[in-house]
Structures are given as C-alpha cells and as structure tokens.
Amino acid sequence: MPQQVRGVIARSKGAPVEVTTITIPDPGPGEVVVKIQACGVCHTDLTYREGGINDEFPFLLGHEAAGIVEEVGAGVESVTVGDFVILNWRAVCGQCRACKRGRPQYCFNTHNAAQKMTLGDGTELTPALGIGAFADKTLVHEGQCTKVDADADPAVVGLLGCGVMAGLGAAVNTGNVSRGDSVAVIGCGGVGDAAIMGARLAGAGTIIAVDRDPRKLEWARELGATHTVNATDEDTVEAVQALTGGFGADVVIDAVGRPETWRQAFYARDLAGTVVLVGVPTPDMQLEMPLVDFFSRGGALKSSWYGDCLPERDFPMLVDLYQQGRLPLERFVSERIKLDEIEDAFHTMHAGEVLRSVVVL
Known part of the structure; x- marks a missing residue:
C-alpha cells in the first residue's frame, strides 16, 4: 500500500525548501521504490528551487543518491529487493535512434517512473531529474537504478549520480x-x-x-x-x-x-x-x-551530457576503482548533514565553502 515518508520540497520559486510528508505509491510495472541512504546537495537542486529548470512546482528535490531497493513492480528484471543501487537520471530506452545507432549515452527517450509521488492533499510532485531523493524513499524507473557493490559508502558513491560523473x-x-x-x-x-x-x-x-x-x-x-x-x-x-x-x-x-x-x-x-x-x-x-x-x-x-556516461557500464567500474584506493571519491564529501539542513547547505554551496554536502538518512 502507499507509504507516507519525509521529503524536501520547493513549493514556489525562491521560497525556502521545507521538509514535509509525501506519499509514495506502490510501484507499478517497471517501477522501483528505493530507500534512500544518502543524497548529495547539487547546484541543480538549487536551480530547480529558483525556477531555472521549469515552473512545474512543487518540486521534490535531490538526485545524487544511493540506497536499497525496497519494492519492485511487475516486470522488473534488472534489480531485486535488497540490491544496493546508485540512482541515475539517464535510463536508456534501447529503442530510440541514438540507442539503435550504438550511442546509448545520447538516448533521446530516457525513462522515469510513470506514477507521480504526491503531497498529502494529492498535489503531484515533480521529482528533480526524475528522481527526487531528498526523501526517506523515492519511486523511480528500474532503469534509473544501477546495482553496485554493497560495501561501498553510499554518501560517497551516490555522488556518481550526477556531478562527479559529469x-x-x-x-x-x-x-x-x-x-x-x-x-x-x-x-x-x-x-x-x-x-x-x-x-x-x-x-x-x-x-x-x-x-x-x-x-x-x-x-x-x-x-x-x-x-x-x-x-x-x-x-x-x-x-x-x-x-x-x-x-x-x-x-x-x-x-x-x-x-x-x-x-x-x-x-x-x-x-x-x-x-x-x-x-x-x-x-x-x-x-x-x-x-x-x-x-x-x-x-x-x-x-x-552527464559525462557521456552509461551508468551500467561506468558506475560499477568507478566504484571498484574507489574501493581499490585508486579513485579518491571520498574527498568530494565535505560534510554530512541531516534532511532538515538542506537550506543551509544551499547557502554553504553558493558561497563555495564545500565541494559537496551530503544528506545522510
């Protein structure tokens, strides 16, 4: 049945973000519910809050994330319950003209969850980059989940979900x-x-x-x-x-x-x-x-675009290099913060005082 969890939303242009209760629907065909363990504070989230992406408020912010697959919908084959995954905003379709020409990193038809997460009154949320991970849990398409080694630190490897990979x-x-x-x-x-x-x-x-x-x-x-x-x-x-x-x-x-x-x-x-x-x-x-x-x-x-990456190819390789000590991704984590500290993290980021603040849930 649908779940009530905490999430950080931008309700209107320029307004301070707020922690509120959001509703996560049961996953439909091809969809996955992920329990978020960590999510980086990226400048793109601030751009969403300032109306620099579009005006489809309210936004559920957050997208540089890692977590555990909690539920899967019908037909999901790429991940199973309990998998540790990094979320990505390029879920390649395999069918568009870019994919068919062997250039899936330029996929023109990337997938997001078909269902919408909502506020308590039923207002539909627009998830940042189709993810929305400043939340205890989020709903994504299975193609947005890339399974990696579960021993990796989620606060570190989740950053591959956007800025570090880019x-x-x-x-x-x-x-x-x-x-x-x-x-x-x-x-x-x-x-x-x-x-x-x-x-x-x-x-x-x-x-x-x-x-x-x-x-x-x-x-x-x-x-x-x-x-x-x-x-x-x-x-x-x-x-x-x-x-x-x-x-x-x-x-x-x-x-x-x-x-x-x-x-x-x-x-x-x-x-x-x-x-x-x-x-x-x-x-x-x-x-x-x-x-x-x-x-x-x-x-x-x-x-x-997104470092011309293919998440299923690049994420596991880079996580392996990090765990071998050959890629010091941990240096990007300047501070670990709580869900209700994101507004302060925006100010810190804008002032250039950190490489990344990471919300740990």
Missing part, C-alpha cells in the same frame, strides 16, 4: 583524455574537480586548474592538478599557453558554462585541440566569435 566523464568519455595529454579545467567546483580527477585517472601529463578562489585551487591540486591559475591575477589563455610550451592544452574543459569561459577554453587549446563544455549555460546566454577562428583552428568542440 565532470569525470567530461574528461574520460567526452574529452577522450589519454596518457601524456595536457588538460586545462576552467572552474574548480565539484564538477571541475571531478574532471581533474578524471584527467589524472586517464594519465594526463599536465593538468591545469583555473579558478578565482584560492581555496578551490588548493582542492584542485589535492585532486590531481599539476598547476593552478588564479584567473583574478592572470590571463587564463596566456597562463595555459605558458604552461604548455606556448601551444595551449590538448583538452580544455569549461566547467562554468558562460560565454567568457567558453571563449577562454577555445583560445586556450592547442591547434586541433578539444574543447568540452560541461558547465550548464542559461537560456539567455549568447556567444559571438569570428567564424574564421573556428575554421582555422580545427579540432573538436563538444558538449558533455
């Missing part, structure tokens, strides 16, 4: 960073630092972190950056070129997502180098550049 995948999957490459990352928050970690994992020789915050630059160095550039004091393009023999980096990753940072990334790369945009721009942003520069410099200009 950054790490931007380097490894989208940027195709390989051994000996030079890499520059503009913006050293959680996503940017994950890109730095990914570049290090791939064997990059020179890894340049660019930011305006000395604290973030220190975090970046701890996570694998070989050089740092304070963009307040130095010209980003000139500094990256100086650190790469005057040529520019083989791969430049823009983890900010603004016209000025993308332009810096474009000119800070070597001829025929690669630019990867993983920071998310707002709809009003415009880019104006000489077209001849695109032609004369060659190379590749890419956008990275």
Whole structure:
C-alpha cells in the first residue's frame, strides 16, 4: 500500500525548501521504490528551487543518491529487493535512434517512473531529474537504478549520480583524455574537480586548474592538478599557453558554462585541440566569435551530457576503482548533514565553502 515518508520540497520559486510528508505509491510495472541512504546537495537542486529548470512546482528535490531497493513492480528484471543501487537520471530506452545507432549515452527517450509521488492533499510532485531523493524513499524507473557493490559508502558513491560523473566523464568519455595529454579545467567546483580527477585517472601529463578562489585551487591540486591559475591575477589563455610550451592544452574543459569561459577554453587549446563544455549555460546566454577562428583552428568542440556516461557500464567500474584506493571519491564529501539542513547547505554551496554536502538518512 502507499507509504507516507519525509521529503524536501520547493513549493514556489525562491521560497525556502521545507521538509514535509509525501506519499509514495506502490510501484507499478517497471517501477522501483528505493530507500534512500544518502543524497548529495547539487547546484541543480538549487536551480530547480529558483525556477531555472521549469515552473512545474512543487518540486521534490535531490538526485545524487544511493540506497536499497525496497519494492519492485511487475516486470522488473534488472534489480531485486535488497540490491544496493546508485540512482541515475539517464535510463536508456534501447529503442530510440541514438540507442539503435550504438550511442546509448545520447538516448533521446530516457525513462522515469510513470506514477507521480504526491503531497498529502494529492498535489503531484515533480521529482528533480526524475528522481527526487531528498526523501526517506523515492519511486523511480528500474532503469534509473544501477546495482553496485554493497560495501561501498553510499554518501560517497551516490555522488556518481550526477556531478562527479559529469565532470569525470567530461574528461574520460567526452574529452577522450589519454596518457601524456595536457588538460586545462576552467572552474574548480565539484564538477571541475571531478574532471581533474578524471584527467589524472586517464594519465594526463599536465593538468591545469583555473579558478578565482584560492581555496578551490588548493582542492584542485589535492585532486590531481599539476598547476593552478588564479584567473583574478592572470590571463587564463596566456597562463595555459605558458604552461604548455606556448601551444595551449590538448583538452580544455569549461566547467562554468558562460560565454567568457567558453571563449577562454577555445583560445586556450592547442591547434586541433578539444574543447568540452560541461558547465550548464542559461537560456539567455549568447556567444559571438569570428567564424574564421573556428575554421582555422580545427579540432573538436563538444558538449558533455552527464559525462557521456552509461551508468551500467561506468558506475560499477568507478566504484571498484574507489574501493581499490585508486579513485579518491571520498574527498568530494565535505560534510554530512541531516534532511532538515538542506537550506543551509544551499547557502554553504553558493558561497563555495564545500565541494559537496551530503544528506545522510
């Protein structure tokens, strides 16, 4: 029968989030109820609260999560009750034109639960990225659950559900960073630092972190950056070129997502180098550049969606690397908080004081 649990919602644009009672329906065909163990506080959740995604309030926030499968609906085959899973917002369909062309990381028809979770009065909730995991339990499609080793710390590996995977995948999957490459990352928050970690994992020789915050630059160095550039004091393009023999980096990753940072990334790369945009721009942003520069410099200009990941392929592998001590994902967990501390965590995150606050349930 339907369950009543705690959940954190954004009731209207800009209003403080609140903990309230929500209703989780019994799972239908292809659906799964997951008992949440931990969920990271991601900037996307704040963007939902501010109305930056859409206006389908009220939102059930939270999406970087891990937990235990509690119930399964009819026809569910990929997970069973008791499985430890990381939730993801790309549940590939296997049938769309991208999937059929062997590019499931670009699936155009990802699955979410068909049923809606609701407030006590029946008001339907919009779950953040189709997940809604700032809650004791949530309802998702089975394809949004990726089974991993149950011995892993949920507060750590749950972060693969969004920001860490986005950054790490931007380097490894989208940027195709390989051994000996030079890499520059503009913006050293959680996503940017994950890109730095990914570049290090791939064997990059020179890894340049660019930011305006000395604290973030220190975090970046701890996570694998070989050089740092304070963009307040130095010209980003000139500094990256100086650190790469005057040529520019083989791969430049823009983890900010603004016209000025993308332009810096474009000119800070070597001829025929690669630019990867993983920071998310707002709809009003415009880019104006000489077209001849695109032609004369060659190379590749890419956008990275969720680190171009395949959760069922990438999550178990990365969890294994973490447990072997080869991928220090635990460094992203700055603090562990309670469900009723999320509003404070938004302020802490906005001030750049943490890489990730993680709600532990």
